[in-house]
Amino acid sequence: MVRRLLLGFVWLLFVFLLLQLAGFVFYQFVVSRPISGYGYPTGLEQPHAELGYHYQPNFSARFKGTAYQHILIETNPQGFRDADFAPRSGEGPRLAVLGDSVVLGPGVEADERFTGCLDEPATARAASAVQSAAPSAQSLDWRVLNLGVHAYSFGHYVKLAELDFLGAEPDAVLLGITLNDFAPMQSVGPARRARRQAEGWHKPEWIARIQARIGRTYAARFLDELDTRLRYALLSADEREAYHTTWMRTVVEAWQQDENRERFATRLDQFTDLIEQRGLPLGIVLFPELNALSDPETFDGPRQQVRALLEARDLDYCDPYDDFARQPDLDALFLVRDSVHYTPRGHQLLCEAIERCLEVGTLADLAEASSPGR
Numbered sequence: 001m002v003r004r005l006l007l008g009f010v011w012l013l014f015v016f017l018l019l020q021l022a023g024f025v026f027y028q029f030v031v032s033r034p035i036s037g038y039g040y041p042t043g044l045e046q047p048h049a050e051l052g053y054h055y056q057p058n059f060s061a062r063f064k065g066t067a068y069q070h071i072l073i074e075t076n077p078q079g080f081r082d083a084d085f086a087p088r089s090g091e092g093p094r095l096a097v098l099g100d101s102v103v104l105g106p107g108v109e110a111d112e113r114f115t116g117c118l119d120e121p122a123t124a125r126a127a128s129a130v131q132s133a134a135p136s137a138q139s140l141d142w143r144v145l146n147l148g149v150h151a152y153s154f155g156h157y158v159k160l161a162e163l164d165f166l167g168a169e170p171d172a173v174l175l176g177i178t179l180n181d182f183a184p185m186q187s188v189g190p191a192r193r194a195r196r197q198a199e200g201w202h203k204p205e206w207i208a209r210i211q212a213r214i215g216r217t218y219a220a221r222f223l224d225e226l227d228t229r230l231r232y233a234l235l236s237a238d239e240r241e242a243y244h245t246t247w248m249r250t251v252v253e254a255w256q257q258d259e260n261r262e263r264f265a266t267r268l269d270q271f272t273d274l275i276e277q278r279g280l281p282l283g284i285v286l287f288p289e290l291n292a293l294s295d296p297e298t299f300d301g302p303r304q305q306v307r308a309l310l311e312a313r314d315l316d317y318c319d320p321y322d323d324f325a326r327q328p329d330l331d332a333l334f335l336v337r338d339s340v341h342y343t344p345r346g347h348q349l350l351c352e353a354i355e356r357c358l359e360v361g362t363l364a365d366l367a368e369a370s371s372p373g374r
Contacts, residue, residue: 016219020217020219037065037067037068037337037338038063038065038067038068038071038106038107038335038341039063039064039065039068040063040064040073040106040150041059041061041062041063041064041073042061042064043056043059043061044056044059044061044073044075050159050162050163051156051159051160051163052156052186054079054149054166055075055079055080055081055149056075056079057075057076057077057078057079058075058076058077059073059074059075059079060072060073060074060075061073063106063107067107067336068106068107071107071108071109072109072110073110074110077167078166078167078168079166080145080146080147080148080149080166080168081104081105081110081146081148082110082115082145082146082147085145085167085168085169087169088143091143092141092142092143093141093142093143093171093172093369094142094143094145094168094169094170094171094172095118095142095143095144095145095170095171095172095173095174095366095369096145096147096165096168096170096172096173096174097115097118097144097145097146097147097148097173097174097175097176098147098148098152098157098160098173098174098175098176099147099148099152099175099176099177099178099287100148100149100150100151100152100153100176100178100181101148101149101150101151101178101340101341102148102176102178102287102340102341102342103115103146103147103148103176104146104148104149104150105146105148105341105342105347106150106335106341107335107338107341107343108342108343108344108347109344110146112344112347113146113347114342114347114348114350114351114354115144115145115146115148116144116146116347117347117348117351117352118144118351118354118355119143119144142171142172142369145168145170147160147165147166147168148176153180153181153182153183153184153267154181154182154263154264154267154268154271155184155186155267157175157181157267157271158267158270158271158274161271161274161275161278162274170280171280171281171369172280172281172282172283172365172366172369173275173280173281173282173283174282174283174284174285174354174363174366175271175282175283175284175285176284176285176287177284177285177286177287177306178287178289178340179248179251179255179287179289179292179302179303179306180247180251180254181264181267182254182255182260182261182263182264182267184263244290244291244337244338244339244340245291245339247339247340248289248291248292248299248339249299251302252298252299252301252302255301255302255305256301261305264306264309265309268309268310268313269313272313272315281365281366281368281369282315282316282365282366283316283317283318283357283363283365283366284310284315284316284317284318285317285318285319285320285350285354285357286303286306286307286317286318286319286320286321287320287340287350288320288321288323288324288325288350289303289339289340290330290331290333290334290339290340291339292321293321293324293325293330294330303319303321307319316362316363316364316365316366317362317363318353318354318357318362318363320349320350320353320354320357323349323352323353323356324346324349324353327349332345332346333345333346333349334346
């Protein structure tokens, strides 16, 4: 009996080591580009009385999706993926960048996001522009603070403003708009999970952490990748349509509903009123989406409606759509099988587009706020 158990254990160990080796070859030597998603780390979210959910302060873990486990996500004492918001000696005006997962930057390192690019010293950006043969851009003499949280929508942005940005204490605000920001803040997935966690039984955190550790092994990642590819191969042509294309079709349909348009407009007015009451310069950036770039006739309606709402209120905004549309390889700007979140190249292009908007005056209030002596 003992001998059989020992042989069984040795066999399982052999299989595990074999899978570990296969996973190592697959990921380290890039035999094939992984197609699985990024996955937010276990324990990142926590219930929040006003926001519904927020990130754990001083949290540190890696994305758990098989393709992005090498990327670290760390939060500061205020619960954002950024350095501590405490004032630094000699810093310039503070620019708070609000938004959802596009601002958070899943699938990329923290310093690869467009906010990291905007936060670079002017001398470093000028050297980078010379190397890339890009036109010189307006110097941004401020400290950029990243307040991105995945699945946040306009209701969350209003609440953040009401809560004085949870310690960010900005001198100016840049709001990033994703096309589904009309969603009620209590309806997004993380908020529902937070309510379930607060109201009833949930998986003990120690079990979740053990599962997360196992999931980080090459063997587990490789099996997950094989499962993803097998399920994808068995889908019909209609089912094989990319998840985010399906998501974008839902967004297009949602923008045709009066309720969603009115909610978006109401929250926009509430937010801009709060910012105006605090005397903060405000700029808005519209995040380009792959489907709207590649098939504007089908998917570009929501962006046009958002532009109309902003223009009717005479709000400063930057729309990098044309900057992205001119690129020869649109897929290189977005994560694999993802039409919303950017690669490092996509973030760099977004940064360059925002700097161009500052230079040409479409973000006039922010450009003035960054000027010396303001």
